[in-house]
Amino acid sequence: MLHNDPIARLTPEVVAWRHHIHANPELGFQEVETARFVAEKLRSFGLEVQEGIGGTGVVGTLRAGSGKRAIGLRAELDALPVIERTGLPYASKTEGVMHACGHDGHSAMLLGAAKLLSEAPDFDGTVHFIFQPAEENEGGSMKMIEAGLFERFPVEAVYAVHNWPGVPFGTIAARAGAQMAAVDNFELRFSGLGAHVAMPHLGDDPILAAGAFIQSVQRIVSRAVDPQTPIVVSLTQVHGGNVGNIVPKEIWLQGTCRFFDPALSDLCERLIGEIADGVAASHGVSAILDYKRGYPPVINTAEAAALAARAAAAAVGPDNVSTEFKPSLGCEDFAFMIRAAGGCYAWIGAGEVGPGEGLHGGRYVFNDAIVPHVLRYWQSLVAGALPKVAP
Structure with a gap:
């Protein structure tokens, strides 16, 4: 039953976090309050937290079992210089700044994954939850790498998701090779x-x-x-x-x-x-x-893409996973992290939208209904990447 499902119970809280972040957007390298909010939540879940990495970047670390393997999960903190025209009750309080790409949702869902896994750490190893500044045009991921991200928090691969309007709702798309330009x-x-x-x-x-x-x-x-x-x-x-x-x-x-x-x-x-x-x-x-x-192409490594596909199948069902599709000529600075550590970038289907309602538009609205899909994906991904060893 739903009340026994930890993801169903957690979803409203994640949505509330998303709405809070959405109402208080900050531009790249200015995400002081957003980073503070993220760090406070991570500490409340019992994670080790490091702040100020590459500017306003935050990393929360969760360990389980005795395994030495580690992976990274990444979300973005920054908003865009866009005037919000959604009329939502939680619309941006900062004139001319808006979360018009879904980074508020990505950060909230990664916080949700941290809480979910901290309460039921069904894995063996270490997960680093990476919250990076300035994805939009400023190369915040490279700033974190230059600040020693992967020396301080070594991983065998790093993973990210992005909500993708226009991709059917309830689907997850990740391909080996180039996914973004x-x-x-x-x-x-x-x-x-x-x-x-x-x-x-x-x-x-x-x-x-x-x-x-x-x-x-x-x-x-x-x-x-x-x-x-x-x-x-x-x-x-x-x-x-x-x-x-x-x-x-x-x-x-x-x-x-x-x-x-x-x-x-x-x-x-x-x-x-x-x-x-x-x-x-x-x-x-x-x-x-x-x-x-600028940014290099996002080129998913084969092993990480295969793991992501298996996790997606567990989260949304095999029929709702796409591994063969045309990549996008859009760009994404997660490319720097994959180039440095290997990994996989996945699109989360957000469903169809009308004209002017897509990414980077003033009428863009993040689809909160994808939250449980992503929480299950992160949970399955961590379990698959860092499996428990049978006694």
């Missing part, structure tokens, strides 16, 4: 003399150069890469000029590249530079490129 970002400036619009011959026109670049750079996707290789090159910002009758001296562009093959990072940097220089030379302006390498 790498991301590189770039900024480009075309500079010249500018001119009065009535006398364009007395100057030059960075706007024309920018327009030519925007068209030409797409040849990377259409002509420089095997068409069966997933890659996206997108321009996301173009700025320049502030007077209606003056051709500006400078145009600034920003863009991003997404791909699964890490070798494409070098190719994109080289070709974007060559295209920019060629366009600049043909238009009589100069080009300065600042190419920034």
Whole structure:
């Protein structure tokens, strides 16, 4: 019966924690109160707790039995600079900041797993519950790694989940190999003399150069890469000029590249530079490129992915587990942790959503009904990774 099911009993408490975190969002590396809330809960469950790792990161450690093996489970603390438009009773109290990606749910569910496992430690070994700052664009996982995360808390693999709107509710998806893309970002400036619009011959026109670049750079996707290789090159910002009758001296562009093959990072940097220089030379302006390498691809290791699939089957049933699907060209800084320690990143199906209600939107609403699925998944994963040895 439900009242005898510890996960059913725990779920309302986890949802309440999620609503509290949602109402009090904090941006990357500013998650002071969120980290304090997490640390206090972990201590109340009897875990060893270390704070301030890589900024505002928190690690809670739970040991059971005499086993020497250890794994890590990770969730994110940070919110986004998004104006909330949900109208929920627990909506963000901080104007312009919102948990629009589900990190509030991920943290609350990992706290729930810590409490569940502390009350019934049906495993042999050590679990490190990792709460990382600044997943959104700031690379908080790398900051934790640089601060000695895996030297201080060694693991044989690390695992994470992410709610995934659009994936059928009640399903879990994890695949060996690439699940999320790498991301590189770039900024480009075309500079010249500018001119009065009535006398364009007395100057030059960075706007024309920018327009030519925007068209030409797409040849990377259409002509420089095997068409069966997933890659996206997108321009996301173009700025320049502030007077209606003056051709500006400078145009600034920003863009991003997404791909699964890490070798494409070098190719994109080289070709974007060559295209920019060629366009600049043909238009009589100069080009300065600042190419920034971002998150690597999330590449699940085979053994960890297999363990995750078995745990998912135990949690939601074998028919609701997907291991063969198209990866996403979205990015995720959990890639750094998998690259350092091995592991697996899984999507938790949150069901269908309407326009503007997906991740990073102001009307996004985390589906609290996935909480028991994730608690069972974490419980099964830990039991499978750190099995008790029969006496």
